[in-house]
Amino acid sequence: MNGFAAGLWESLVSGSKLIWPQIFLTFAATVMLWPADLFVEKARKHVWAPITMVILALTGALIYLTEPGVGFSDMYKVDGLTKGFQALIVLAAFLAVMLSQKLLDALREQTVEYYALILFSLVGMLTLVGATDLMTVYFSIELMAICIYILVAYLRDQNRGVEAGLKYFLLGAFSSGILLYGMSLVFAAVGGVTTNLAELNRLLPVVPQSSSLLVFSGVLMVLVGLCFKVAAVPFHMWSPDAYEGAPTPITAFMATAPKAAAMGAFLRVFGTGFAGVSSDWMLPLSYVAGASMILGNIAAVRQQTMKRLLAYSSIAHAGYMLLGVLGKGVDNAQAVWLYLLTYLVMNTGAFAVVIILQGKGEGERIDDFRGLAKRRPFLAFAMMMFLLSLAGIPPLVGFFGKFYLFKLAVESGLTTLVVIALVTSAISAFYYLGVVNQMYFKEPADLPEGAEPEVLSTGMTLIVGVTCVLTLVGTLAGPWLVNTMFRITWI
Amino acid sequence: MATMNAVLFFSFLLFAIGCAGMLVRRNALVMLMSAELMLNAANLNLIAFARHSGTVTGQAFALLVMGFAAAEVAVGLALVVALYRRKDTVNADDLNLLKG
Amino acid sequence: MQGYAPILLLLMIAVSLPVLVWTLSRLLRPDFYSKAKYSTYECGITPVTEAREKFNVRYYLIAVMFLVFDVESVFLFPWALQMKELALFGLVEMGIFLFLLLFGYGYIWSKGALTWE
Numbered sequence: 001m002n003g004f005a006a007g008l009w010e011s012l013v014s015g016s017k018l019i020w021p022q023i024f025l026t027f028a029a030t031v032m033l034w035p036a037d038l039f040v041e042k043a044r045k046h047v048w049a050p051i052t053m054v055i056l057a058l059t060g061a062l063i064y065l066t067e068p069g070v071g072f073s074d075m076y077k078v079d080g081l082t083k084g085f086q087a088l089i090v091l092a093a094f095l096a097v098m099l100s101q102k103l104l105d106a107l108r109e110q111t112v113e114y115y116a117l118i119l120f121s122l123v124g125m126l127t128l129v130g131a132t133d134l135m136t137v138y139f140s141i142e143l144m145a146i147c148i149y150i151l152v153a154y155l156r157d158q159n160r161g162v163e164a165g166l167k168y169f170l171l172g173a174f175s176s177g178i179l180l181y182g183m184s185l186v187f188a189a190v191g192g193v194t195t196n197l198a199e200l201n202r203l204l205p206v207v208p209q210s211s212s213l214l215v216f217s218g219v220l221m222v223l224v225g226l227c228f229k230v231a232a233v234p235f236h237m238w239s240p241d242a243y244e245g246a247p248t249p250i251t252a253f254m255a256t257a258p259k260a261a262a263m264g265a266f267l268r269v270f271g272t273g274f275a276g277v278s279s280d281w282m283l284p285l286s287y288v289a290g291a292s293m294i295l296g297n298i299a300a301v302r303q304q305t306m307k308r309l310l311a312y313s314s315i316a317h318a319g320y321m322l323l324g325v326l327g328k329g330v331d332n333a334q335a336v337w338l339y340l341l342t343y344l345v346m347n348t349g350a351f352a353v354v355i356i357l358q359g360k361g362e363g364e365r366i367d368d369f370r371g372l373a374k375r376r377p378f379l380a381f382a383m384m385m386f387l388l389s390l391a392g393i394p395p396l397v398g399f400f401g402k403f404y405l406f407k408l409a410v411e412s413g414l415t416t417l418v419v420i421a422l423v424t425s426a427i428s429a430f431y432y433l434g435v436v437n438q439m440y441f442k443e444p445a446d447l448p449e450g451a452e453p454e455v456l457s458t459g460m461t462l463i464v465g466v467t468c469v470l471t472l473v474g475t476l477a478g479p480w481l482v483n484t485m486f487r488i489t490w491i
Numbered sequence: 492m493a494t495m496n497a498v499l500f501f502s503f504l505l506f507a508i509g510c511a512g513m514l515v516r517r518n519a520l521v522m523l524m525s526a527e528l529m530l531n532a533a534n535l536n537l538i539a540f541a542r543h544s545g546t547v548t549g550q551a552f553a554l555l556v557m558g559f560a561a562a563e564v565a566v567g568l569a570l571v572v573a574l575y576r577r578k579d580t581v582n583a584d585d586l587n588l589l590k591g
Numbered sequence: 592m593q594g595y596a597p598i599l600l601l602l603m604i605a606v607s608l609p610v611l612v613w614t615l616s617r618l619l620r621p622d623f624y625s626k627a628k629y630s631t632y633e634c635g636i637t638p639v640t641e642a643r644e645k646f647n648v649r650y651y652l653i654a655v656m657f658l659v660f661d662v663e664s665v666f667l668f669p670w671a672l673q674m675k676e677l678a679l680f681g682l683v684e685m686g687i688f689l690f691l692l693l694f695g696y697g698y699i700w701s702k703g704a705l706t707w708e
């Protein structure tokens with residue numbers, strides 16, 4: 001073996017230690033698709049769910065065991081930020097798989113592809129949060145997005161599913177075009193020598209005057225592309241439609257995992273790569289953040305269906321999280337992580353309740369929640385906790401995340417935006433409490449005679465119960481959470 | 492440097508045509524083609540500037556983009572076919588079930 | 592500009608050749624028209640349907656699969672250019688890449704996407 005090949009071999013061997021979770025996931029999902037699926041009868045496809053959960057648990061363990069380091073010519077890096085966000089993403093996928101069981105069984109739509117696609121999209125997300133090169137950022141975003149386009153259109157026998165999938169796809173393709181063009185402009189601005197974020201951070205502030213327009217437009221286009229992925233106003237149009245048309249567990253997944261991955265990329269690209277030219281993107285991004293909070297919360301007020309309401313609320317939450325990106329420091333990234341963790345808990349819980357009600361053909365419309373407290377007190381109580389927590393009412397866990405994020409934002413001098421965030425949080429309480437009002441103070445709609453409340457499946461009860469308890473007393477784990485949070489670093 | 496400006500101008504033109512196609516045309520297949528045009532505009536920049544600086548990063552990036560563009564088109568076409576089977580149309584304006 | 596002279600020459604030959612062939616054939620051929628000569632295939636076979644026909648949706652399926660496998664071969668080119676330097680390592684890497692593609696092939700085969708009916 002000559003020197004060149006030997007060098008590559010060495011870099012591959014040392015680099016592969018960093019991406020064991022991804023290698024394992026790719027291998028597992030590929031074997032699941034073919035040939036393993038050939039040996040599973042059509043009626044028994046649901047066995048893939050527990051297998052997927054085991055795979056996800058093993059991936060979690062691999063993430064925990066991965067040693068921090070840099071590899072693949074500085075294109076990928078494992079550090080506190082990577083590991084923290086990876087853990088969030090795997091947890092979100094695990095919950096999504098648990099949520100999927102009831103719905104897929106009811107629709108007789110259990111297939112191996114569903115689980116394999118979740119795993120493949122996970123490979124993209126796990127790589128995205130550790131990406132330290134524009135090339136890695138681009139390909140992991142694409143890998144994640146392409147799988148999710150298919151998952152959104154998974155129920156292809158429903159017009160809504162296909163329509164949502166195609167809409168999401170067209171806007172997603174548009175956004176990735178903008179993102180990539182922005183990257184190519186940044187690459188051009190530094191004279192075509194590097195796409196590495198650390199290198200860019202060194203080179204971008206010192207480009208000649210003649211290239212400053214390239215830097216500005218390139219950074220702005222990357223910003224637009226990433227804003228599409230986190231569904232921030234004015235690049236949010238796809239999200240309510242995709243959320244409504246997708247199978248509900250996938251909606252729950254989309255609201256958490258890709259959002260966490262895109263936030264991780266946001267923090268790293270803008271926090272480390274474009275930090276030197278922050279004067280170019282601070283102002284546009286603060287407008288985007290403000291607009292997301294305002295428009296997301298106001299549009300949510302007039303929604304009639306629960307999934308769209310949660311979609312608009314997730315747009316607003318993306319706005320809050322962008323405060324952390326604007327703050328630029330490592331401590332702000334930690335706050336975003338904490339926020340995402342609390343958001344994951346309460347959001348999954350809320351979607352679990354929607355899925356349980358959906359099993360009986362209701363739960364889509366907000367009217368379906370009328371009088372829920374009389375019919376199913378436990379579900380109504382849990383839903384109330386999730387909604388209050390989403391609104392950020394103390395002492396629930398949502399307040400904890402919000403408080404920390406806003407406090408750091410004030411310290412970073414983003415006072416105006418924090419004021420907007422507080423005012424819009426108050427608006428959000430209005431529509432969340434509207435649902436609570438429906439559940440507790442309205443008479444139930446006429447139910448057909450003898451409609452017995454169906455027995456909850458163990459998995460769903462477990463999810464609702466656990467997330468509800470976490471929402472209620474999560475704040476007590478505050479010191480531990482904050483301690484964990486301090487390990488989210490990018491140095 | 493004059494050549495590089497020409498490259499930038501040309502790629503911007505391509506990008507603008509792609510963008511305009513995405514925004515103006517309502518046929519899903521044409522929109523798909525426009526998205527490809529946007530990616531190719533970026534590819535042009537990447538390859539030209541990689542050659543300009545004599546490094547390979549940009550070229551590798553462009554190869555990667557080509558691979559992903561193919562995967563994206565495959566998924567897009569599959570979605571368009573699925574839509575056509577259900578609704579007998581590939582017009583984006585007929586996607587009107589989801590609103591609000 | 593020196594290096595481009597052969598290309599210019601090639602261009603001139605390429606343009607003049609069809610002109611030459613056309614002119615020659617126009618001069619040499621007999622002018623003899625009939626009704627069959629004007630039909631689509633110029634030999635008497637009558638066309639049965641419109642030329643612009645809707646393709647079966649299966650063609651698109653095959654086309655999509657072809658597209659993916661075809662474009663993945665783009666990654667073979669850099670390897671082929673650097674084959675000597677990459678030596679055995681490159682060969683094994685490419686083997687792994689093609690092996691993974693084989694999984695995809697097995698998958699679509701077992702799904703029955705390759706059978707026409």
